[in-house]
Amino acid sequence: xxxxxxxxxxxxxxxxxxxxxxxxxxxxxxxxxxxxxxxxxxxxxxxxxxxxxxxxxxxxxxxxxxxxxxxxxxxxxxxxxxxxxxxxxxxxxxxxxxxxxxxxxxxxxxxxxxxxxxxxxxxxxxxxxxxxxxxxxxxxxxxxxxxxxxxxxxxxxxxxxxxxx
Amino acid sequence: xxxxxxxxxxxxxxxxxxxxxxxxxxxxxxxxxxxxxxxxxxxxxxxxxxxxxxxxxxxxxxxxxxxxxxxxxxxxxxxxxxxxxxxxxxxxxxxxxxxxxxxxxxxxxxxxxxxxxxxxxxxxxxxxxxxxxxxxxxxxxxxxxx
Numbered sequence: 001x002x003x004x005x006x007x008x009x010x011x012x013x014x015x016x017x018x019x020x021x022x023x024x025x026x027x028x029x030x031x032x033x034x035x036x037x038x039x040x041x042x043x044x045x046x047x048x049x050x051x052x053x054x055x056x057x058x059x060x061x062x063x064x065x066x067x068x069x070x071x072x073x074x075x076x077x078x079x080x081x082x083x084x085x086x087x088x089x090x091x092x093x094x095x096x097x098x099x100x101x102x103x104x105x106x107x108x109x110x111x112x113x114x115x116x117x118x119x120x121x122x123x124x125x126x127x128x129x130x131x132x133x134x135x136x137x138x139x140x141x142x143x144x145x146x147x148x149x150x151x152x153x154x155x156x157x158x159x160x161x162x163x164x165x
Numbered sequence: 166x167x168x169x170x171x172x173x174x175x176x177x178x179x180x181x182x183x184x185x186x187x188x189x190x191x192x193x194x195x196x197x198x199x200x201x202x203x204x205x206x207x208x209x210x211x212x213x214x215x216x217x218x219x220x221x222x223x224x225x226x227x228x229x230x231x232x233x234x235x236x237x238x239x240x241x242x243x244x245x246x247x248x249x250x251x252x253x254x255x256x257x258x259x260x261x262x263x264x265x266x267x268x269x270x271x272x273x274x275x276x277x278x279x280x281x282x283x284x285x286x287x288x289x290x291x292x293x294x295x296x297x298x299x300x301x302x303x304x305x306x307x308x309x310x311x
Binding site: 016019020069072073074075082083086087089090093094095096097098100101104105112113114 | 188189190191192194195198234235236260261262263264265266267281282283
């Protein structure tokens with residue numbers, strides 16, 4: 001997996017979490033995963049199609065999601081499973097949106113689909129060219145896991161270049 | 166949350182009425198809290214572009230805060246349709262996807278401004294003031310030229 005595709009997601013997660021939670025974050029763990037993704041808590045999945053294809057999953061345990069929701073809202077929110085799910089999806093949306101902005105400005109063109117809740121215990125197994133990078137962001141409100149499985153779609157890129165040319 | 170001087174409608178001094186469009190309830194609630202801290206009123210909310218068009222027709226809000234990536238109909242298309250029917254509609258795009266292509270597309274289709282998520286209240290406040298002032302200035306300019 002190309003690191004230039006991944007780095008914007010790491011930068012964006014770091015920036016959005018640090019700004020939203022008003023405290024610095026650090027990456028506690030970073031590993032490559034070829035096995036199917038195993039959900040740890042409440043997970044939101046965002047799919048990308050186009051010159052870059054794949055998916056990014058954000059995963060928080062419910063307690064962390066509740067604390068993050070309160071911090072992002074700037075108020076103590078009533079406990080609610082819906083709210084926790086919403087928070088994880090919106091967090092994913094903001095992090096991925098900012099990463100996509102950086103990638104698009106580098107010349108990559110692709111479409112981002114709205115976040116969906118990842119409800120199955122395990123995800124699809126990564127193929128050879130979409131092995132996943134898994135990282136754990138340690139924040140003042142708990143751990144946030146990000147699982148990125150992306151590949152560069154050469155066929156789409158060459159089609160795009162032909163149209164542009 | 167920080168306190169802001171209320172932004173009022175120039176024509177009658179009434180609170181600015183907002184339509185908030187975002188598929189995330191969490192994002193809508195956050196934006197609602199922000200605009201209320203600016204002295205505004207939430208006239209309505211919508212979770213997708215199709216609903217937003219109907220709600221705009223029904224509510225005639227002063228400002229629409231419109232997300233881009235949404236199910237059914239995305240925000241840029243919804244903004245275009247609203248502005249086509251209501252050329253004076255003030256639409257501010259609020260999205261985490263802030264690349265130049267998207268911003269230009271939104272502005273070309275009639276959006277007045279673009280704010281990138283995560284939204285900082287002080288940034289949104291300045292944009293709202295700018296968009297509302299822009300209209301007051303246009304009205305004064307038109308009056309002066311008449």
